[in-house]
Amino acid sequence: MQHTQSVWPMYVTLKKVEKQIGRWMSESWELDQVVPASQDAPAGASLVLLELFLDERASYRLNLDMDNPMLYIVCDEKEDGTWVPAAISADQNVAAGCLEGDTPVLNMVMPEAIACWIEAFISEHGEVEICAHRRKHVNRRKEVAEEQRRH
Secondary structure, X not given: OOOOOOEEEEEEEEXXXXXXXXXXXXXXXXXXXXXXXXXXXXXXXXXXXXXXXXHHXXXXXXXXXXXXXXXXXXXXXXXXXXXXXXXEEOOHHHHHHXXXXXXXXXXXXXXHHHHHHHHHHHHHHOOOOXXXXXXXXXXXXXXXXXXXXXO
């Protein structure tokens, strides 16, 4: 299965890891394999889509401009505690929203091929201006600090 301009299917496998923390054993989930769906599916892999959305272009740009751009694998947690990959996103806001809602998220460094693909998507559909609205009291605090430094 090949990727398109806005969807890149991936096979994702997870593994459960047991670690000893002090005297206690702790279980956690980690990424095992993430491979393009154009290759053969690893045993036990889930087919998960990395889908790009026009309204998330500003977030993609922020991610690509980081030293280590990331992909976020959103998981469903079954009743028995097993995690199952459900979606992949390049938008850290999606990952943060999932984490706030207690939805498990794993992350990985973005492969160069995917970074290039996202860059092409942004170029094709146009850059979105990134605007950070600063609160007035933050600006006022800065002005007061500068004034105090001058005196």
